[in-house]
Amino acid sequence: MADAAGEPLTIIAGGGAVPLTVAKAATAAGRRVFIIGLAGEAGAEITAYPHEWVKWGEIGRFESLLAANGGRDVVLVGAIRSRPDFSSLKLDFGAIRILPEVMKLIANGDSSLLSGVVRLIEARGYRVLGAHEIATDLVAGEGAIGRIRPEASAERDAQLAIAAARAIGSIDAGQAAVAVNGRVVALEAAEGTDQMLKRVTALRESGRIKWNGRAGILAKCAKPQQDLRVDMPTIGPGTIEAVAEAGLTGIAVEVGRVMIVARPEVIARADRDGVFVIGLRRPAAGSAA
């Protein structure tokens, strides 16, 4: 993004530390940063930068803030814990004006909501960038992150888990899978990665699946159709903890397609718990894998 140095950047911020990471990286690259914080989601830390707060439904105000900032580059980043409750949503005049567009988004359901929001923003002349295009350190690179390296024997489970995660991604069902000693033991869908890892722990504790010592891999992959600018799979310190708890050896993620949230804590916890985190390059389209 060297050509964009100095371009103002608007960050539409949900919760967690990532919006701040992006703000810091953008500032370091000489960009003027403006943050629009989603009320109830974004943390008070955003107030360290020029900012305003918006509520769900304040689309008119949101459009004005975007326009007032002057830049054309926008990043949407951060966790959204609460989905808007559409029945009690207070829409401002801006929202009512574009109600047909909004209703279409809502009708299309969860999976396309975010990409719909992106299209709404783009239709107004903005360019939506991924957080990782600003703060490149947010995504996994190739090879091991942290001190722990996988043993050669981990290769088979890593490939199996990655293949499984890709298979369920290609049917838009989930992003994560666990393989242990040559067997896929868990596939993620609506429950999410943390719940899936708890299931692996429970299956092991009940004796339903058995292995000695540490074995097995969690793989996490973006779905092929996922818009990585606004919707990237993530791992964080809690993922490391759950992986260690389940008795797995490590985590395999796709290079450039999975966000490492709170990277220093992830590395510290992985090193402490003896869990490896490795970035694997996605095979080129058309190649066997």
Next chain:
Amino acid sequence: MADAAGEPLTIIAGGGAVPLTVAKAATAAGRRVFIIGLAGEAGAEITAYPHEWVKWGEIGRFESLLAANGGRDVVLVGAIRSRPDFSSLKLDFGAIRILPEVMKLIANGDSSLLSGVVRLIEARGYRVLGAHEIATDLVAGEGAIGRIRPEASAERDAQLAIAAARAIGSIDAGQAAVAVNGRVVALEAAEGTDQMLKRVTALRESGRIKWNGRAGILAKCAKPQQDLRVDMPTIGPGTIEAVAEAGLTGIAVEVGRVMIVARPEVIARADRDGVFVIGLRRPAAGSAA
């Protein structure tokens, strides 16, 4: 199997009602039936037929019983709750004689154990048949089983769930999937179908996934590589109960590739709980879908 009428049939029986269903169907077709019951698994009902009991590891005795019965057709059927504990297994002389073959089976792990047993039996000149080849009513036919019919709106979730179940089957991970209102919400791996359905109930109760009234489909499919003679996906009365509990509308299974255990109870419970069970034909190889 009309050409086999009168041929003796040996049934190697695990637990549940299915071995008896097979014995009755074979007898009705004019076959002489001999049952080898797996001790601790097969029910006392097998004593209604000529029978003997064998324990895990009594492979020599098992071979003698097979040979003494005189027929060449063999069915392996019934539930195996306990996996043999190989460390405390008492092997008879017959087992020790073929120890290299047995060790290879054990080393290959769960997924190939049963097909390995089939190869062992076939290598001795027997023909292994599927239970459904003797009792054709064991598997789902095309269309609705029972009184409840799916509404036209169920078609999308049925296709989606079937596609998901096939996708995870093709990677040898699981056999079942749940789709609700156009979204895959659960995929089965090591936890099994019942646990997966309980998860759907819990996800719904926690508000993690939401729908009004009844919606969604459980699909169950055989894996492409599954040996349907000895290892067929099953649904039973407990499946109907769990599907109703989860708030789903029905079950879609592949014609001829999923066993309906205790069919009269399945139908009675499905009709009572308002759950449909439908057999869908597998598209011909090479066709779209």
